[in-house]
Amino acid sequence: MNIFKKLLFITIVFFAAAVKVNAATVDTVLTHSAAMRKDIKAVVIKPADYSATKKYPVLYLLHGFSGNYSDWILKVPAITKLADQYHVIIACADGNFAGWYYDSPMNKDWQYETYVGTELVGYMDKHYSTIANRTGRAITGLSMGGHGAMYIGFKHQDTFGAVGSMSGVVDIRPFADAFGIEQVLGKYNEHPETWEKNSVINMIYLLKPNSLAITFDCGYDDFTFQVNVAFHDQLLMRKIPHDFTIRPGSHNWEYWSNSIVYQMLFFSRFFTNAK
Template identity: 60%
Template sequence: MNNHITITSNETYIMLKKLLPILFLVAASVGVKAAKVDTVLTHSDIMHKDIKAVVITPQTYKKKTPYPVLYLMHGFSGNYADWVSKVPSIKQLADVYNMIIVCPDGGFSSWYMDSPVNKDWMYDTYISSELVKYIDGHYATIKDRAGRAITGLSMGGHGALYLAITHQDVYGAAGSMSGGVDLKPFAKDFGISNILGKYEDNPDSWAKHSIVGMIDQLKPDVLKLTIDCGASDFFMNANNQLHDLLLKAKIGHDFTVRPGGHSWEYWGNSVQYQALFFSRFFNKLN
């Protein structure tokens, strides 16, 4: 199904979205035990270094019960601790939806890609291979794409879609919040040239690494997608373009535009709705 601006899948989804604030109030009022937040040290063989990640397990967590995992990515110049420090309510999302949330470290400006020009930046391989294997090996997880989703903000929005499209055998659902889904207009910004080289030297590489240039790798009803962006965000035009391209290719997706800009206030609100979307995917409701 192809969804247009601010459209949800069905009446049940709309009702659940309205109930989100009530769910959190109820959880708080009954004194629900808090989710557990760990900072783990992982190792990347491909980059020859140790990398930290935040892992949030729900208060119901038991080693004998497999849980779905949501990988939640930070933005440009951020790190693994951004989400849990700027939006502490994500701990409640782990409890409400009974999922594990993993916040990887994507470096200052990796854009979550394997760099074709600098082998010190191989964050595609790190997250989708090395980190996923670490999480599956150390936690009780659903070790299948049906139990994995990935999303993120800004650079992390690009990264989440990029990794999900590139590794459709690893992730079953993906999202983007204020994602930088077209890299080409920002050839001199956000450190992207450190990853892809100068735009003028290889414009084709920039096009192929932009989400708007990867639509042909998608097939209908394979990867569940949810994309949103603030109406006053500087990435809004690129997100509108992505929405139009997905519609043209008949790739089903949720696409939402809300008031707001490129800010933690926006992302703190957005992640609640995306978590609902992924919970529905995990429970085979989407």
């Protein structure tokens, strides 16, 4: 091997080692839900600088309707770079393909508010080096997961300090005949009070100004656009500070892969300012 080839070989080995050192770690873990009496998988992304001697904030990232815990890492693998860039652990939770992140009054096997809002958080704090209070926790998601993040965040303000939503179904009532919501809450015409009290747009009364750091966005061509604008208007009327962004785009992964970049910046600033 001549000198040039040796130098090239050394350079390649060094570069490969550097890439390995500076890459996030993606774990698929098996968590347990006592509420549902079963084990549930989650994806946990640790930043490259992860160390048991440091404490890290955690972003809980929720999937949409018909998805599962692996959606985000499979569809947007670049979220590993966001974990590295902002030194944040990302926990991709499972909310069942149509669980809507509720504790369902219709199906005791679907208790996903308790799972995500309490049991998964407990698992993360036990098994990872986390900032184990609301100053180090944020939750967001897309579509059904955007609804779930706001719903859980509003109801668990002692657990989460920041919430987000991407193309979120922040008002479920216009979608009474779609996306399996009636399997979770019952039919709207039979249980209207349940639908009313469990629709995020009707839960703003739970907030006080600055009690949560709030960010949400929606594409102009998204079918959830109108409910997101209405949600924004209600927050303004009640004088609840928040960030709301409208961008070109629709209800798809191209939009969400862009949206998560801006939301991660928002949450990173929250984590920094909350220290």
